[in-house]
Amino acid sequence: MTPTLSRGGQPSMRERIIEAAAELFYAQGIRAVSAEKVIAKVGITKVTFYRHFPTKDELIVAYLERRAGWERGAVEAARLAAAGKASEVFRIIAEGIGAESCSPGFRGCPFINAAAEYADAEHPVRQVVHAHRQWFKATIEEMIQELGVTDVSVAADQLVMLRDGAMVGGYLGDPGTIAKSLYDAGRAILAFHS
Incomplete structure (x- = not known):
């Protein structure tokens, strides 16, 4: 953005x-x-x-919308770099998450962090988090359809959950292993559903 x-x-x-x-x-x-x-x-x-x-809530929403725009741009850049080939896009995204989790000051996913601080699902902050997660899942569904996945929605849910775990793992665990682990686990999920 x-x-x-x-x-x-x-x-x-x-x-x-x-x-x-x-x-x-x-x-x-x-x-x-x-x-x-x-x-x-x-x-x-x-x-x-x-x-x-x-209001502070308006600032928080603007912060999260800005971050959502950045992530959408990063995914679109990965798709362009991979010429739309889904398996390559997933590799690029996994490498990006691995690199981010190794960066100084990394504290996990800003959306997960925001959701943890705002329990009310109707709060504007949670609405931005929800919209971004829906976009991310829909984007994954779109990409994995070309891979012959049988249950696109379930596989996408599992990949989103895997990404969430990778972001937490990068903050709490060894960030140096995140990219490879994320990519390998994602391939296993896709193979299971193919």
Whole structure:
């Protein structure tokens, strides 16, 4: 997702606020970060902050939507790089998850983290999480149809669950093994359903 730029080519104030919030939310947890912390990080006034985000929930939604856009772009880039060949797309995605889980400051999946902090399934934050997960599952279903999978929906559910486990494993376990383990386990699921 391309950030909105101001006339001078710099990120817009809205983007600066989202970027600061993203860093803080991911590192410290969403509920642990107050609007005041974001305001201080950006170096703006409360009036400026609340002009762009009247509520913290709106900022959280913008943060998650931005992350969803980034992930959609990464999956689309993988699909283009693999010329649409599903098995190659899965390898690229597994390598991407492995690389991300090895990056400094990795704390797991931002969507899983947000869902853990917001128990109410009707809350706007959970709605963004749900929409992103539905997109991800639908994208997997679309890709595995070409592989001759017999029960596309069940296989996609299992691959999503495997991805979730890989993200948690990258945070709590040995991130160096995530890419290969994820790819191998995904191939086993697809073979089972073929």
